[in-house]
Amino acid sequence: MRQRIVKLLVLLPLAWSSLLLNPEEARAAPGGQRAPIAAIEGTVTIAGHVALRFRTALSGAPPDQRADIVAGRLQERLAWGSDPRAIAARKDGRLAILYWGDAPLLVVTREEARAQHSSPDSLAGLWAHRLRELLAAPVLTVSRKHVVIPLGETRELTFGGLLRAPTGVSGTGDVVAASLDVSGRRAVLRGRGRGDARLLFSREGVTLGVTVAVRPYAGRLPGSAEAFVSGSPAPRALIERRAVAVVRPALALEPGAAVEVHTPPGALALRAGHTIRLRVPVRIRAPECLPVEGQVPVTVRNLRLDHPHAPQLLYSNDPEQVTQYGTLFLGSLSPEQPARVLYHHQNALGRRFRLSVDVVNPGPDAVRLHVVEGTAAPSGDPIAVGHQAAREFLQSHRRGIGYVAPLAPGTALSLALHALAPWHVASGLLEIRQLDGEAPCYVQVKADDPDDPFVRPTVDGGTLSPTIFAQAWRPVEAEYRVGERWAFVRLGSRPQNGASRLTEEGFGDYGVTYDIALRLENPTQSAGKVGVVMDAASGKARGLFLLDGRLVETPTLSSHEEIVLAVYNLPPGGTRRVSISTLPLSGSAYPVRLVVRELPDRDSVRPGSLLRAH
Template sequence: MFMRLKLAIAIAAFALITSNSATAGFIPKVSVDSTGRTVMINNRAAIRFHASNGSLSPAERARITAERLTRLAASKVDPKTIYLKADNQYARIMAGETLVCIVTADDARASKTTPTTLGSLWVRNIRNLLSMPAIVLSDKEIVVPLGENRRIYVSGAATGPISAASKNADIAFASVGTDGRYVQVTGQKVGQTAVEIVVEGERALATVYVKKYAGFIGQIISTEVTGNPCPRHLLDYAAKQAILRNAVLESGASIKIHNIDGIDRPLQSGATREAKVDVSISGNGYITYTATPTVKIQNLSIPREEAAQLFYSNNPERLLKYQTLFAGKLEQGKPVRILYHHQNAIGKRAKLIVEVINPGPTPAAFRVIKGVAGPMLDTVLVGYMAGGAFMRDELSNAGVIERVPPQSRLVLVSDTLGHNETSSGILQVNQIEGQSSYARVAALPPDTEEAQVNVGSIMPAPAIFALELSDHVYPNPAKTLEASYVVGERWAFIPIGRHAITDSAAQKKLYGNYGVTYNINIKVENPTEQPKKVSVLFEPSAGLASGVFIIDGEFVSAKYAKPPAEIPLASYQLKPGESRNVRIVTVPVAGSNYPATLVVRS
């Protein structure tokens, strides 16, 4: 009984995915199997006799039933007219007034069921198999990638040899499989056509669409970072950039990165790790391309670099029109620090971008350390956040190696500023390969093609390249200060941003020294016979200010400070006669009022 139920379920399922009416010219085939007991319709079991009925053996019953069904099939009987007529002893399968077969109690007993139940099963089998279409295709419509093959599997009541032909072989070529009942379709040219499939004189059509994939990406990609260690947010950025840099997209297609596995922890200097990236590339009229390429991330052991120049983009601070705000030349072996801080006062939205441009005929590579923030209305907070992000990454020497193709530009910052919103950032860029390149800061109308970019976008450089270089360029943007404090004596006051650096011609002064690194070494001593607490405090001298610091290797900050407040940064408990050295690194951040002062006292 279990096998009979499986047979019925399979036939019913087949019927659900095919047409409910037989092909007009096709006559279902009825036969008896090799056991002599099973009636077959279209080479599929419909009725299996296990018992005699009077003088008729199971084999004779099968033969007679097959003859009746053959006549019914030839007369184009409507399978829906086949029904079960049951009484207390027998169940008769009828076609109108014509008897097909009888289900006896012995048949039912052999199947461990009742005549009515078994008869209902046989009726369903007969109906479904007589209704079976001559040809059933696995796909009535099929999309075939250009240059690839796809199969259309052929089943149905017609079981003879298959032939197939494409209506347009220039678009798709069709051939019959030699190792199964299928037709193989090869995409030759983008377009639409149809494949006609013929079996035993019956015909079926499948519509074929030949399309390109929306794009492609290699399965193994490499990228490089720096840092001791390199933090997770840079591993994420580097993996995404590697994907975007290596993906090949068809016109109008777009790429989406769904998940990155393998960047859940920092990467130590000198180490390599593989990340798996789930990617899809899609576009109207294309086949969506999906892949999970491997990105090999190598953390290069590169020493910390001091900036040779400071590119200062803060003039004007308040934007009144769309314009290039800064342009400077980049050269190999000359690390450049870029500080920008701009507020949108145009009265409508503006796209602020920071980019490096490689106009030359050879690829260029850059090591980039970046701390950026915005857009936001709070001009002090945005500078504080940008400075803090930069100092954290600079502390661990964490950056990304960016590679820019010839005649291309790489977008490092892309912020859309609303009215009175400010964008701020500190970047350090060192060109390590290629001919001289350029850094540019610009405020653009957001609806222009040039402004339709995201962070990490690589776009063509202008065909006619001409930039007027800015004059707010300051060499050697670093100061080293030595100070000392002895408990019981005068407090130590260390000015930050008070003595302005100048440009190379000594014509311009950078008041406040925004973006300049201060390396401060302080020696503190306790000559007394009592333990003493020594504190380092941040004192705003020129108005509301924020500060970001690395003190003895730890990041410390003062978010808001307003005179005459003193913000504690660090404290040290000195034993009698003890002395120690305190190492502080800081950068005056944009949006704050500098100069400011560090105070050391007990």
């Protein structure tokens, strides 16, 4: 028996020597991470885990020497790239031999098995299983091989595998910093600067690479925002629009960022003094940045505001046809009196331009502006666009529908912005009230390059436009008695030339509200049918009226066409008071006349009837 064992000991090294690799072959051998294999006091370890332990000598070779020999053979097989699944135990008489493929690794004698309370077959099978398990297991693993870190933030990596954790890291610098916790099982990476880096985590000659990309966010969302509106009630569309409007300037954006701010769900009309909370969806994208997607909580409050004094009129219509870039109008605001801005301009420049109505705050203090607006999409039809803008304004003004916007020192706020195609008309009415601040703000209407704006906001006031008028409100009283002379109310005035042009009347009273208190009386013994009629006295025109709070609109009338706006049937001796609110419409030919007269007692004559054409 002993001779056979000695023979095996001789043959095993000879057989093994045929498998040794020269350095060049070893470097060319396939394989990734190699588990560190060591032999200590008769024990073979793989990455610190016990694979097998010798307790007896063999042919004069003590356990520690036997362990050294086996460790060397395992290392050589790993260098060759052999598959650990090929490790197997084979019985050879009373012995058992471990092979890696066709190459023997070690012999298990009866003495060795007895020392470990086993049999040669069982001990060899156990060692083969243990070697396969340890050599096939990953040596060092990481939770992610590629990490994207937002600039200034941290991300964690966790490690595993046979080595459990690295003991060192290299590749840190200006882009990323890395620290290992006490156990080494976790690394905290901090993004220090925009860029890319490669970190190498190492232990016992085993390295593990992790690529890191540090990028800033495309933008940052505010924690919350607040919007203020007015109206009885404030309509849902205004609530939604202002919630979106206050989010946009609160975003912190990287250069080149593209922003999507969507309408928040759940908005409702809001009564005065009430509050609603919404969540506004936002998406931000920018080159070489991390995308941002989230919701901004917005609180919308409907303020109770006192009724303002009669506004001054800031009239931006001179020139009506714009032929060059520049400031078209400049006026001032003050906390003492609100201002109504009328703008009506046609693009005669021959190419598209941007028309804006801005409020500029050149002072040292922030201010708040209350804005009631009436705007329309630009159109090639001056009458239609003027009518639509006035319609929106008249309805909003009647119910106090508007919004409050903050204006920081040294900044400008665009209240209206239009991209104006050649020969299209932009028209609008805005009533602006400066709620606080002592220094005046300025209203600037300007035509500018749509792609590369260069007309600067005014900072020192400059020369104000001459078309600034003291009051944009005219109270009128009228009376009609059945059977007597018709009553006439002129709305607007004929545009003037020369010095008289620089008055409200000289510019036709466009943008001026007429509040008409009409008294009707029937002193006769018979019932009377009284009509309120609009006469297009100056040419093609439309009309827009609030008759006792009810909106009445006319189609486009030709010169001297008349249309019935309202009909009132008065009994004998009867009286009635009628409230009419209107204003001359930009784009239409004013003045027009309101005629209050007795109508023919026919069913065919009713509101909307055309009476005659001249």
